[in-house]
Amino acid sequence: MLGTKYVRSRLDRVGSREPLLNRIDISDRTLKWLFLLPSVAILAFLAIYPFIQGIWMSFHEWPLAADTRTWVGLANYEALVESERFLGSARATVVFTGVSVTLELILGVALALYLRSLTGNWRPIFRTIFILPMVMTPIATGLMWRLLLNGQIGVVNWMIINFLGMTPPSWTSSPTVAMATVIMIDIWQWTPLIVMIVYAGLLSIPETMYEAARVDGAPKLAVFRHITLPQIKYMIGIAVVFRLMRSFRSFDIIWLVTNGGPGTATEILNIYLYRVAFVNLQGGEAAALGIILLVVTIAITMGIIRGLGMQ
Template identity: 75%
Template sequence: MLGLGALADDHRREPVLNRLQISDRALKWSFLLPSVLILMFLSLYPFLQGIWMSLHQWPLGGGERAFVGTANYAALLGGERFHNALWNTVVFTGVSVTVELILGTALALYLFSLSKRWRPIFRTIFIVPMVVTPIATGLMWRLMLNGRIGVVNYLLYLAGLPIPEWTSSPFMAMFTVIVIDVWQWTPLVIMIVFAGLLSIPESLYEAARVDGAPRWAIFRHITLPGIRYMLAIAAVFRLMRSFRSFDIIWLVTQGGPGTSTEILNVYLYRVAFVFLRGGEAAALGLILLVVTIVTTMGILRAVGVQ
């Protein structure tokens, strides 16, 4: 009897999951399935709701909703303001991301060339702009470029240089928001490329130096292939974030002067919350999603990432 009681106690102390005949794969999915279902609902429901809204006349201020098919898409694609916003998005995203990739790669190479003593110091300095929230960044630059109390104009005045119309002319307004975006998000490229540089074996550089290869040849045949995928990742991250830029542009220029800095995301905000046209806003959001996916897939395919 004592032996049977001891066996029963051991059986009771054994975890329930160990007594059930469940495979490891089924056990993993049983834990993951609730989270997967919740994430699918939170992702799919708004997406399907957006598709449904885009096919309807959906006034956000109240009113009758009616099925209009693809009329919202036709109205957007045929509108001059959409074409202007699309062109502004191409200019803003193309210039800012290109400059960030070039400047970020150069600064990552400089950071990689430093000794281990100085790397943490410069890495901290480089990363500071990225940790500032976009709202704080927009307000800070708005004050710095202010015509009366801005420190940038004051320094230019002391240097005897002409003071540009930072947000008053179309060209300078676009230039200003691009500079702010480059200032804030170049550190992301630096950190990603720097991680790629650390993954390149040092033996490759030593062999190239022994063979007497010049620096440009080393960069072209060793460094650049070694960081190619990291550059693609940085480009994808920045493109996805740049397409969704809103806060900095809205705080600094509000899409102006006129519509010279109104990118698609700013135009989407105006269609939804100023014009209160929910159907067109949903259609514009889906168009922006398609543009983002096509662009990122093109970049990944260009560098050989399948």
């Protein structure tokens, strides 16, 4: 009987206590950071440790097939800069990224303007059509276009021969045509991303600005130059940054369609990095190339941000 009373009194005292967090004198701001700290620590470890490890590897001769690690300083970077294949891959990257992103930007802005001009009933239909290529995985896209451009069973060659009466080009055999082919596929898949970002910016422009321009009798080109373009320049900048970062990391489509060929015509830096790391098994040189890619991407991104005054 006495034991039962003792247990009940203990339970009553425990139940009457305030929760631990209420009894600790701590601000809500600090409490939020305490809850976020484990997740932030894990993400920081997963992001910072590989980066530091990559920098450390880039200063070593680090064959992935052996256990030897030899400090070489900047020798890996010097070897890359003096390599003709690296310079060729850098030129291919500049051509691929520059042409594809430029054309995607022009087409994306034009299609976004067209999408905004449509009536409410047609907008959802065309918006769905525009976004379809982007939702496909790059591997599926590469395999699809590899079949479409096949010289024997490809539908594209069949249509060119039967409907246009022309000889189809060698899509992946000629260096110039192969680069144009992978650029075309990249434009087909990633123009919708720019369309959606720019279209969201167009919807945020007040209609009163266009009404005032119509009252003043401003031509369409002037309206676009002085009203539309200044209002969506930040959205265009965001779209270009996203596409540049993604374009530098392109691999799947080019590898599946051309395998970096013919020769090294479409071997951009990301494919060259793959071959250095997993074909030549040169971990140190691959790490140095990865650091160079990262620095170039950050520099271009910061240049765009500063150019648009977004900092």
